[in-house]
Amino acid sequence: MERPEADIPAEMIAAYRLESELGRDAVSRRFRSRDAQGQALVLRIIDGMPDLGERDLRALQADLDLARALDEPRLADIVDQGRAGGLVYLVEREPPGPTLEDELRAIEAADAPATEARLALLRTLTAAARLVDRAHEAGLVHGRITPASIATGSTGTAISGLGLRSLEGGRRSCFALHDLAYRAPEQLGESAVRTERRADVWALGAILHRIVTGEPPIPAPTEAALRREAARFVPRGMRSADRGLPAGLDAIAAAALAPERKGRYDRAKTFADDIDRVLDDGVPLARRAGLGDRFLRWMRREPGIATGGFVLFAFLGTAGVVTGWFVGVGDRDAAVQPLEARISREAA
Numbered sequence: 001m002e003r004p005e006a007d008i009p010a011e012m013i014a015a016y017r018l019e020s021e022l023g024r025d026a027v028s029r030r031f032r033s034r035d036a037q038g039q040a041l042v043l044r045i046i047d048g049m050p051d052l053g054e055r056d057l058r059a060l061q062a063d064l065d066l067a068r069a070l071d072e073p074r075l076a077d078i079v080d081q082g083r084a085g086g087l088v089y090l091v092e093r094e095p096p097g098p099t100l101e102d103e104l105r106a107i108e109a110a111d112a113p114a115t116e117a118r119l120a121l122l123r124t125l126t127a128a129a130r131l132v133d134r135a136h137e138a139g140l141v142h143g144r145i146t147p148a149s150i151a152t153g154s155t156g157t158a159i160s161g162l163g164l165r166s167l168e169g170g171r172r173s174c175f176a177l178h179d180l181a182y183r184a185p186e187q188l189g190e191s192a193v194r195t196e197r198r199a200d201v202w203a204l205g206a207i208l209h210r211i212v213t214g215e216p217p218i219p220a221p222t223e224a225a226l227r228r229e230a231a232r233f234v235p236r237g238m239r240s241a242d243r244g245l246p247a248g249l250d251a252i253a254a255a256a257l258a259p260e261r262k263g264r265y266d267r268a269k270t271f272a273d274d275i276d277r278v279l280d281d282g283v284p285l286a287r288r289a290g291l292g293d294r295f296l297r298w299m300r301r302e303p304g305i306a307t308g309g310f311v312l313f314a315f316l317g318t319a320g321v322v323t324g325w326f327v328g329v330g331d332r333d334a335a336v337q338p339l340e341a342r343i344s345r346e347a348a
Helices: 010-015 054-067 099-108 115-137 197-213 223-230 249-256 268-277 290-303 303-346
Strands: 017-024 028-034 039-045 078-084 089-095 150-153 156-159
Touching: 054 078, 054 089, 099 115, 099 150, 099 197, 115 150, 115 156, 115 197, 115 268, 156 223, 197 249, 249 268
Parallel strands: none
Antiparallel strands: 017 028, 028 039, 039 089, 078 089, 150 156
């Protein structure tokens, strides 16, 4: 078995003892490690972006400084950072306990009803959303929230990865395909815009969808398919997976997962408050999509059928007008002929 430190710069190994690799994405690798005092840490090495320039590094430093200034260990507990062997690295305290991804996989693997477990995860999601909102109020956007970035240990909910948004830099390659399911539509494609707070709201809505249904909102096999479906996605029938969950969750998911940013919750806290309101048998502030909204989204989802329907409607309308004209002419002729005959007899 390959040793975890086989291709790690010697400067890092001198400061930290690597124990095992925790995982990787398209940007970085994460290792469980310990410092000289034996404290459990996570060493994150940014090795998937060879074109990382000084401008990117300055933006990264600015975001990390903001994250540290929060003084909130549940959001960002970065204890060291630097460069070694041409690579950027970050060191964080190891998050407590399992992640939301671990909890979801356990539920999805069990062949039994899990209403209570899902309700507990919804409370975890609201706690995570309030932490995200606190970061937003400090000027930080996460930009990469997934169930794996939310820790659910006995010491409370925590979020990892805050302060790494600048690594996005408009590069699609920084997202692994399985993570793209939690990216807002505006984060996908060549024309991706700089991430702002409502992209985080979309990610939280995608996690809500996964908790309720067992699937991300758009389980598409490719990024192109994700980009196409995200622009016209409408959550529907979520509770059919678990009828024990409150009905208002559908409206909340629809508001968080709106394709257009202006249609989403403007704050993660408002999203969390609405879930709490529904869990406490209240009515969410998010309105259900009206008939007009549903019709417009259906048109986006089924453009071919919608276009064909309009063509057929126009054809039938035109045919009706023409038919009506011929019928009218026929009726007029039928009414005029007796009168013309009478006039002819009297003239004779």
